[in-house]
Amino acid sequence: MTAKRIAGGASRLTELGRVGVWLGSLSLAPAVEERAAAQELESLGYGALWLGESHANREIFAHSATLLGWTERIVVATGIASIWARDASATANGTSALAEAFPGRFVLTLGVSHAAIVSRRGHSYERPFTAMREYLDAMDGVRYGAPPPPEPAPRLIAALAPRMLRLAAERTDGAHPYLVTPEHTAEAREILGPSRLLAPEQGVVLAGDAETARRLAREHLSIYLPLENYTRTWLRLGFGEADLEDGGSDRLVDGLVAWGDEDAIAECVQAHLDAGADHVAVQAVGPDPLGQLRRLAPVLTAL
Numbered sequence: 001m002t003a004k005r006i007a008g009g010a011s012r013l014t015e016l017g018r019v020g021v022w023l024g025s026l027s028l029a030p031a032v033e034e035r036a037a038a039q040e041l042e043s044l045g046y047g048a049l050w051l052g053e054s055h056a057n058r059e060i061f062a063h064s065a066t067l068l069g070w071t072e073r074i075v076v077a078t079g080i081a082s083i084w085a086r087d088a089s090a091t092a093n094g095t096s097a098l099a100e101a102f103p104g105r106f107v108l109t110l111g112v113s114h115a116a117i118v119s120r121r122g123h124s125y126e127r128p129f130t131a132m133r134e135y136l137d138a139m140d141g142v143r144y145g146a147p148p149p150p151e152p153a154p155r156l157i158a159a160l161a162p163r164m165l166r167l168a169a170e171r172t173d174g175a176h177p178y179l180v181t182p183e184h185t186a187e188a189r190e191i192l193g194p195s196r197l198l199a200p201e202q203g204v205v206l207a208g209d210a211e212t213a214r215r216l217a218r219e220h221l222s223i224y225l226p227l228e229n230y231t232r233t234w235l236r237l238g239f240g241e242a243d244l245e246d247g248g249s250d251r252l253v254d255g256l257v258a259w260g261d262e263d264a265i266a267e268c269v270q271a272h273l274d275a276g277a278d279h280v281a282v283q284a285v286g287p288d289p290l291g292q293l294r295r296l297a298p299v300l301t302a303l
Contacts, residue, residue, distance in 0.1 A: 015104055016075050017047025019269060019300045021293055022201045022283035027051045027063070035070045037290050042074040044294065045301035048107070050079035050176075050201070050281045060085070061094040068102045075104075079176055079201065079281065080111035080158040083131060088138030099149035109176045110135065111158030112229075129163055136171050156197065160184075160233045165191040173197050176281070179221075179230055181255050182271040183237055189276025199279040200272055205259040206284070206292040213259035216286035218247040220257060257285060266299040273303060 026037050038049060049067055053060035060081050067076045081091065091108070098106040112128035139155075157168040159175040165188050168175040174197030177188055185200050192198055203220060207213040224230045231244055234252065243252040258268035265282075272280045282300060284292035 015047070016077075016107070016197075016199065016279045017045075017301075018273060018279055018303050019046060020048030020050060020075070020077070020199075020279060020281045021046045022050040022079060022281040023052075024283045024285070024289060026289055028057060031066070035066075038067050038070050038074070040290065041293060042071045044297040046074065046293070046297065047279065048075040048077050048281065050077045050109075052079055053082060053085065055085075061098070064098060064106060065101075068098065068105055073105070075107060076102075077107035077156075077176070077199075077281075078109045079178070080109050083110055083112060083135045088135050089142050091135075092139040092142035093144055093146075095153045095155075096144045096149055097146065099151070099153035100147055103150045106153045107156065108153050109156040109158055112164075129167070132157065132164070133167060133171070136167075154197065156199070159188070160229060161236075162187075162191055169193055169196050174199065174278075177201070179203070179224055179256055180233065181237060182268070182275040184233070185272045185277050186275040197279070198277050199281060200277055201281045201283055202269060202272060203257040203283045203285050204265045204268070204292070204296070205257060205286050206262070206265065206295060207259055207286070208261055210259075213257075214250060214253050217253045217257035217259060220285040221248050221253065262296055262299045265296060266303060269300060270303055 021041050026034060029037065041049065051060065051063055051067070053063070060078050064076050064078060095106070095108045110132065112132050154173040156174050156176045157164060157172050158178060159165040159168045160177055160180070165175055169192045175188060175192060176199045177184060178201045180200050185198065189198055203217070205213045205216050207216070225244060225248060234244070239252055239255070243249040258265050269280045269282060282293070282296070
């Protein structure tokens, strides 16, 4: 799978489709349950499965390989493979192995993670932008001795700030921003230009009751509110310090996690597409994420 130039001059990974699934809590289920979920999501017409990693969950290349083996056509994308979890040679070789075994079905997204998480791996979180640039340099220098893939796997950066977005534009196939608004998507598209893939994540809660939806959204955001990389981005987007207090203001919650009925959530996803996204990775938040994605599939896959 390579970046393809299509109508409008945008270089996109067309196999991703316009909407995929960021697995979130589904990726922490027992393997037998996750396999059934992945197969159902594929059958529902979603274009990609995005999965994350931390120091305390499944290693992302092993995880990607199992998902690829369980499914037939859906793209599997790392969201996000930490540059601190393995050296550049391991990442380059693992990417080539998956791209050769599953042509056109694997996308690598690299990220610098967060200071608190990196320290748990025994690393010092210093000069993350330079670390990413040097990691890309090292990956480019790897000589892979096994049979090469028909086409290299696309490489993205989990970029939020303008400087990292510019690096994504210069050195990779695009960017996968996480926990952002359609306004950020418009900014990212301007920085990336028309020829790079832009695939933001969007959290959603399929619930019509505002109190319930916001409670579930706040539980989701509680993991991220202490992380400076996110809060700096939200402040730059126009939220204030007060929006970050007490679990997040209604304004912040509503800006980061779409909630409502199927049409309301489709409207938010469409807002990202209208702002310049090529693909949106939808993460269902709260109880029964698979059930939510099942209900959303008809409207989201039609976008």
